[in-house]
Amino acid sequence: MTTGTVQTFHPSDPVEGLEIDAFHRLLPMLRVEHGGDYVALRGGQVIASGASLDAVCREAVRIAPSRAVYCGWVEPVEDGVAFFSRFEVPDEPVVVFH
Numbered sequence: 001m002t003t004g005t006v007q008t009f010h011p012s013d014p015v016e017g018l019e020i021d022a023f024h025r026l027l028p029m030l031r032v033e034h035g036g037d038y039v040a041l042r043g044g045q046v047i048a049s050g051a052s053l054d055a056v057c058r059e060a061v062r063i064a065p066s067r068a069v070y071c072g073w074v075e076p077v078e079d080g081v082a083f084f085s086r087f088e089v090p091d092e093p094v095v096v097f098h
Contacts, residue, residue: 018044019070027074035076042069 010017022044023030030039030046040048040060047069048059057071 013068015068016070019068023070023072030074031076031078034074036074038071038073040069040071042067 010020019041022041023039026041026044034046034049037049037051038053038056039046040056040063042060042064047063048056050056050059053071053073057069060069060071
């Protein structure tokens with residue numbers, strides 16, 4: 001049984017939305033290659049990955065400054081996904097559960 005709050009988020013900016021859509025579309029492959037890590041996507045491609053959300057997002061912003069980047073947690077099991085999303089590196093992360 002799953003407990004907790006489920007929230008979905010899709011930004012009004014279509015470019016940012018494409019990155020979120022890519023994350024969901026690529027999730028089966030991401031689970032195999034990056035399960036248990038955070039990934040950063042730009043243009044539907046993984047541009048950074050690792051165990052630290054902050055480090056992954058900072059690396060993504062370094063690689064793709066001023067561009068829409070999606071940073072998310074890749075849950076290694078298929079029965080649920082909980083991830084964090086940040087499009088830039090603010091002081092406080094925006095937490096999104098899906």
